[in-house]
Amino acid sequence: MKWHFLGGASQVTGSKHLLEIGNTQILFDCGLFQGRRKEANQINRTLGCNPDHISAMVLSHAHIDHCGNIPTLARLGYRGPIHTTSATADLLPIMLRDSARIHEADAAYLNQKTNRRHLPPIEPLYTVQDAENAIGLIQPHLYQTPVTLPGGITMTHVDAGHILGAALALLEIPRPPAPPLRVGLAFDLGRYNLPLLQDPVQLTQLDILICESTYGDRYHQNALNEGDDLRLAVNRALDRNGKVLIPVFALGRAQEIIYLIAQLRHQGEIPDVPVYLDSPMAQAISRVFESSPTYFDSDYHRLRQRMGAIMEAPWLIYTETVEESKAITSSREPSIVLAASGMCEHGRILHHLKHGIENERNLILLVGYQAANTLGRRLQTGEPIVRIFGDEFPVRAEVESLRSFSAHADRAELLQYVRGATPRQVYLVHGEQSQRESFARLLHDELNLDAHLPTNGDVVQFA
Ligand SMILES: [Zn+2]
Numbered sequence: 001m002k003w004h005f006l007g008g009a010s011q012v013t014g015s016k017h018l019l020e021i022g023n024t025q026i027l028f029d030c031g032l033f034q035g036r037r038k039e040a041n042q043i044n045r046t047l048g049c050n051p052d053h054i055s056a057m058v059l060s061h062a063h064i065d066h067c068g069n070i071p072t073l074a075r076l077g078y079r080g081p082i083h084t085t086s087a088t089a090d091l092l093p094i095m096l097r098d099s100a101r102i103h104e105a106d107a108a109y110l111n112q113k114t115n116r117r118h119l120p121p122i123e124p125l126y127t128v129q130d131a132e133n134a135i136g137l138i139q140p141h142l143y144q145t146p147v148t149l150p151g152g153i154t155m156t157h158v159d160a161g162h163i164l165g166a167a168l169a170l171l172e173i174p175r176p177p178a179p180p181l182r183v184g185l186a187f188d189l190g191r192y193n194l195p196l197l198q199d200p201v202q203l204t205q206l207d208i209l210i211c212e213s214t215y216g217d218r219y220h221q222n223a224l225n226e227g228d229d230l231r232l233a234v235n236r237a238l239d240r241n242g243k244v245l246i247p248v249f250a251l252g253r254a255q256e257i258i259y260l261i262a263q264l265r266h267q268g269e270i271p272d273v274p275v276y277l278d279s280p281m282a283q284a285i286s287r288v289f290e291s292s293p294t295y296f297d298s299d300y301h302r303l304r305q306r307m308g309a310i311m312e313a314p315w316l317i318y319t320e321t322v323e324e325s326k327a328i329t330s331s332r333e334p335s336i337v338l339a340a341s342g343m344c345e346h347g348r349i350l351h352h353l354k355h356g357i358e359n360e361r362n363l364i365l366l367v368g369y370q371a372a373n374t375l376g377r378r379l380q381t382g383e384p385i386v387r388i389f390g391d392e393f394p395v396r397a398e399v400e401s402l403r404s405f406s407a408h409a410d411r412a413e414l415l416q417y418v419r420g421a422t423p424r425q426v427y428l429v430h431g432e433q434s435q436r437e438s439f440a441r442l443l444h445d446e447l448n449l450d451a452h453l454p455t456n457g458d459v460v461q462f463a
């Protein structure tokens with residue numbers, strides 16, 4: 001019984017694991033590695049396993065660093081089932097088709113350049129057709145419903161409390177005459193008290209836990225503060241007749257903000273200004289949210305009973321065309337604008353920033369992680385002049401980062417989860433080395449557990 005750490009062991013993208021029992025191989029996650037173009041391209045084109053030998057795949061959730069390389073698996077011939085939750089099954093086609101279009105466009109752009117140099121054409125990592133082939137393999141299941149996998153393994157998904165449809169997995173692996181080995185997979189662990197979502201379900205009595213550690217060294221502000229933080233910031237800008245520009249990730253953060261705005265409007269705590277969702281992809285995802293009410297917590301159901309539809313509310317304006325988007329940028333009316341991308345690297349948010357960044361009445365509200373070298377990070381660190389579409393703009397709008405927002409467990413929440421799982425062995429993955437080491441020290445001090453810190457390519461025996 002071997003576990004292969006194929007990706008996302010000591011970094012936060014490219015999650016990929018393989019369980020091998022005799023001739024049976026089961027793949028868990030097949031995420032896209034994200035980083036510098038050349039390195040990412042090389043890593044994403046080699047799966048580290050043979051698709052012909054894989055009999056089933058299990059997917060934790062629809063974030064691209066967990067699912068984004070599934071079309072490569074299909075491109076290389078995989079035709080087995082992809083087991084996931086029904087909400088992830090609804091989100092996955094949106095995510096994979098979008099990713100495939102980006103890879104096709106990237107390759108076309110590079111080929112335009114290389115044609116001039118008479119080099120062989122670059123193939124996209126995968127195509128829309130590869131994505132469609134992968135989508136055809138999805139098998140949706142409900143939480144808490146055991147699924148029988150090859151090798152007699154029972155797999156049960158439970159709510160991860162991370163994003164819509166995200167799952168932790170319990171594997172029960174037969175090893176007669178001993179009782180089955182209980183292995184818990186927490187590739188992305190969510191938080192307690194997040195808006196919309198249920199809390200993570202505690203897996204218990206585990207033999208082995210493979211656990212993420214993204215924020216193994218950090219404490220977040222309480223997720224319960226999110227609504228208050230948003231209310232204060234939004235009112236400050238609207239009181240001075242400004243616009244609130246919010247860069248959002250299309251999956252998760254956009255819907256979380258819409259939900260909080262709905263709550264604040266319902267309670268009369270922010271004015272009834274127009275709210276725009278200016279991202280076709282976020283709109284498609286919001287429709288999936290609206291049609292998946294069973295996944296959300298009781299607060300959501302109470303609000304929905306009073307307000308009706310939330311993600312497709314009458315006050316929430318979906319902008320379909322670029323012309324409609326431009327009309328918002330030219331309007332001087334106070335409003336709230338949600339647009340992708342979340343780190344201001346591309347997408348319609350750039351047009352809103354270009355037209356709004358020099359107005360001191362406006363507020364640019366950062367509600368997500370801003371990676372180094374992105375426009376979002378430059379705004380966050382207070383650079384006085386930034387570049388948008390090649391031109392320089394002085395930053396006169398107010399910029400604020402709301403630190404209470406995160407979909408990942410922090411150090412205290414991770415510890416709480418591991419404590420409740422009572423594993424004999426812990427493998428920490430999905431975290432930078434400093435985060436993993438710091439959390440491993442905490443596990444040693446608090447629970448007397450010596451965690452393993454595998455690297456990509458490591459293979460361990462489970463017993
Ligand atoms: Zn995730």
